[in-house]
Amino acid sequence: MMKKLIIVGLVVAIVVAIGVYLYVFHKPARTAASEEATFSVTTSNLLSEFEADENAANAKYLEKVIKVSGVVSSVTENDAAIIVYLAEPESTSGVSCSFLKSDLDKSKIAVGDKVFIKGICAGYLMDVMLNRCALGM
Amino acid sequence: MKTLKLILIAFLMIGVQSLFAQKYISKDGHVWFNASTPLENIEAHNRQSASILDAATGELVFNILIKSFEFKATLMQEHFNENYMESGKFPKATFKGKITNLSAINFAKNGSYNADITGDLTIHGVTKPINTKGLIVIKEGVITGTSKFIVEPKDYNIIIPKLVEGKIAKQIEVNVDITYKKM
Numbered sequence: 001m002m003k004k005l006i007i008v009g010l011v012v013a014i015v016v017a018i019g020v021y022l023y024v025f026h027k028p029a030r031t032a033a034s035e036e037a038t039f040s041v042t043t044s045n046l047l048s049e050f051e052a053d054e055n056a057a058n059a060k061y062l063e064k065v066i067k068v069s070g071v072v073s074s075v076t077e078n079d080a081a082i083i084v085y086l087a088e089p090e091s092t093s094g095v096s097c098s099f100l101k102s103d104l105d106k107s108k109i110a111v112g113d114k115v116f117i118k119g120i121c122a123g124y125l126m127d128v129m130l131n132r133c134a135l136g137m
Numbered sequence: 138m139k140t141l142k143l144i145l146i147a148f149l150m151i152g153v154q155s156l157f158a159q160k161y162i163s164k165d166g167h168v169w170f171n172a173s174t175p176l177e178n179i180e181a182h183n184r185q186s187a188s189i190l191d192a193a194t195g196e197l198v199f200n201i202l203i204k205s206f207e208f209k210a211t212l213m214q215e216h217f218n219e220n221y222m223e224s225g226k227f228p229k230a231t232f233k234g235k236i237t238n239l240s241a242i243n244f245a246k247n248g249s250y251n252a253d254i255t256g257d258l259t260i261h262g263v264t265k266p267i268n269t270k271g272l273i274v275i276k277e278g279v280i281t282g283t284s285k286f287i288v289e290p291k292d293y294n295i296i297i298p299k300l301v302e303g304k305i306a307k308q309i310e311v312n313v314d315i316t317y318k319k320m
Contacts, residue, residue, distance in 0.1 A: 029211045058228055062204070078165065078184045080207060096164070096185065098205070122204035123228040125187040126164060129202055 032118040033134035035065045043070030050124040061121040096127040159192035166315030177304040181206040192244040195236035230260045263293040280317040
């Protein structure tokens with residue numbers, strides 16, 4: 001009886017150990033789809049916050065899930081991602097939304113569409129960059 | 138007569154400006170690095186680097202976001218951002234420099250040109266001078282640039298804990314591949 005208990009205990013311990021190992025080393029990437037947005041903003045407002053005070057905007061938005069609304073001005077694709085660009089009229093800047101290829105059905109999005117996109121904010125270069133995005137309603 | 142002169146001057150000025158305003162821009166440059174060792178395969182790609190190249194002066198600026206580097210393993214990406222690069226505190230890496238052998242490059246003519254590049258590289262809040270070589274290929278007005286250089290984490294105050302020291306290369310190879318559009 002005691003022996004049986006020890007064996008069962010060992011099996012459980014091994015299964016848990018494998019589970020932890022798999023979780024830690026192969027845990028799925030964080031994406032915006034599975035999280036609630038912390039902030040909801042328009043393309044213009046988000047841009048003007050970064051343009052006015054980049055450090056303050058970084059402190060507020062970096063690593064946070066942001067839901068941004070805007071008009072699609074281009075959809076491009078590279079080796080790893082699909083980039084949906086929300087341009088700000090009469091500006092060279094915009095919000096650049098990067099989707100993992102598996103996270104966006106390109107037939108669901110077209111230039112000129114008014115969209116809501118959730119993404120994890122990576123910072124600001126010429127554009128505000130959102131990564132691991134998800135298309136919202 | 139006076140107005141004619143003014144118009145002529147205006148035209149001349151526009152002409153001169155377009156001659157010298159040879160600025161090129163890219164927002165989707167590919168920057169990747171390899172820090173692999175026999176113990177661990179470490180590679181990350183960033184396909185959103187922003188750069189401006191001024192063909193008239195040779196000035197070259199690169200900006201990339203550390204958080205936009207994608208690793209195969211999520212855990213590696215987290216350690217890279219949180220422990221090593223502290224990307225919350227230092228979200229960007231930048232390069233500001235110049236092509237020093239500008240006279241050897243004819244931006245108006247198809248061809249491959251070797252470029253000598255020198256400037257300041259800022260990573261993790263630390264700025265160091267850097268010299269590297271690049272290859273500029275001009276084909277029908279499209280400019281592509283590639284370069285490869287070595288970066289040592291310790292030069293940029295990036296501390297790798299003893300425990301994983303053997304897994305991460307001490308000399309990290311950085312690659313750049315970028316295509317410019319006229320601004």
